[in-house]
Amino acid sequence: MSDRAVFLDRDGVLNRALVRDGRPCPPREPDEFEILPGVVDACVKLQAAGFDLVVVTNQPDVARGTVAPEAVECLNRRLRQLVAVDEIVVCPHDDEDDCPCRKPRPGMLLAAAERRRLNLVNSYMVGDRWRDIEAGRRAGCRTIFIDHGYDERAPKASDAVVASLGEAVTWILEEGEKKTQ
Numbered sequence: 001m002s003d004r005a006v007f008l009d010r011d012g013v014l015n016r017a018l019v020r021d022g023r024p025c026p027p028r029e030p031d032e033f034e035i036l037p038g039v040v041d042a043c044v045k046l047q048a049a050g051f052d053l054v055v056v057t058n059q060p061d062v063a064r065g066t067v068a069p070e071a072v073e074c075l076n077r078r079l080r081q082l083v084a085v086d087e088i089v090v091c092p093h094d095d096e097d098d099c100p101c102r103k104p105r106p107g108m109l110l111a112a113a114e115r116r117r118l119n120l121v122n123s124y125m126v127g128d129r130w131r132d133i134e135a136g137r138r139a140g141c142r143t144i145f146i147d148h149g150y151d152e153r154a155p156k157a158s159d160a161v162v163a164s165l166g167e168a169v170t171w172i173l174e175e176g177e178k179k180t181q
Helices: 039-048 069-082 107-116 130-139 165-180
Strands: 005-008 018-020 023-025 052-058 087-091 124-127 142-146 160-162
Touching (some): 005 107, 052 107, 052 130, 069 087, 087 107, 124 165, 160 165
Parallel strands (some): 005 052, 124 142, 142 160
Antiparallel strands (some): 018 023
């Protein structure tokens, strides 16, 4: 266990999001679940550099009744089979539930940090939506936005903007080198 982590959104960061009407949607079936190119290697590099990898994912379709919790768990098991992550944290709520763990609130990050004894100032949040970046910012992490050009609100501010998790890892590791020089 490390004292620092990279928090990763799931859909659009680790696996391909399904884009409908310009907006990203999670896969619902195992045959729709596809790890993005370079993700496995990127995660190996982060772990080799001493980071815990914690997936933090909003899954509001559970609250909406359009996806069963078991379906989300099935996809998370598939993710764990393909990518070495240390923990997966799911918020199954919708905005109307006023849940402290639903991004953009930082509850999932804060709870994982407490469980894992993480230093959030030395941690990063990587996401592809404004909610991810805002949750990371509110938790006190550095933030990296993966810009897929979705037709939706962009984050107000992030520490870096990249095109893939591989680019995010390069940025994180370069930042780490700057701190040690």
